[in-house]
Amino acid sequence: MKQISFKSYESTDFESVHVSDLINRLHDPTENLEEEFRYFIGRGQGLTPTGDDILVGILYGHFINSFIAQKHLETLGNLIRKPLTTLVSTRFLTCAIEGLFSSKITRLQHDPSLKSMKSLIKVGSSSGMDTLYGIYMALTKE
Template sequence: MKSNLLLHTCGDRKTVGRVHSVFARGFNIEFPTQLLYVGGDDAPLSAFGLALPVARLRELLAGVRVGDLVVLKAQQLFIYGHDAVMSIDLAELPTVDLSVPAVACGIDAIAASEVYRQLDALGLERSIGLKVGHGFSDADREHLALLCEADKADFAANSRVVAYFAGRGQGLTPSGDDLLLGFTFALMLFGRYADWNRAVAAGVTPKTTTAISVAYVQAMLMGYVAEHLAALAALIDGGDARAVRQCVDAVTQFGHTSGVDTLFGFFLGLKFLTRSF
């Protein structure tokens, strides 16, 4: 499987990149304008990713190293490993639509949705990465309040919030980035606040945070999100309690705290929308 975002970023022109990072269950390839994540089909599909059968992924992981040359040409991905040249035929992979879904739910109905009720009941703020080991600082609380209450047409206030959270925390996708991603995704679902999106685009950059965080945020601002987030958003329109619970559980299992951080941001975004209605 592959994200439909790759149809726009992986055309027929020859593109040269490098293996950016390697993990136990996948690896990232960095091209000049886009990151590409190669993972297994036993995990949710990344907004900028492709998913291979697990056995095939293991073969690739055994041969790739950070820095290996990668060439993309005519939908063929060639990875020049230390011992062999490995290839992936992107044309053979079915495409999955990971576009930000359209929701019929009105802002006035958000608080009554099963998604909102379950996120509210979870008490996500107790588990997010920003608090690990120390709890919220006064500055954290000040900027969370600004995130939730400031006018999103105020570009200066938006920029101040984004600058505070971008890159804040540890890991490949710092907690502050995940929070911003979740919050922005909630606003995007309801088609509002272009000035907020503009501040996020200007503030989440390679100078402020990791390449992986930037790739997730850029993909979202282009209109694409990870498979589990798209599924959760679709449930706002009437998912039953069991389906919502399963989806929320799947998101929380993503990364060390990334899933929880993203859900917390998403909940704050929904909360902001209900207050601004």
């Protein structure tokens, strides 16, 4: 993933400091992260807004190396039942909470090649890149 540049996110609502803050708090069940989740859910343009795609990527990182407290998975699940984002994103997030991801995402676990990453990046106008950014941020958390 070090061959992919995520610098374009630094001038957006999803700069690495903001995403890292969420990720670093997800392990602590004493935290209340509803407001942070609401910041991401539905934020951005398109059929699957950027914030939703980043959350899907973070969830995939969690299912590779578990770090999200059950309480936060439940909070996210409750929030996506509300009309905060698109129907398509709601479905993708629901599946991601259950550990179900598209083959372009799961392929990365078995084939983390640049070719597989580029295949994911090609999904949607920015969805693949947004998801890869979420995965990267989750897997490189401190």
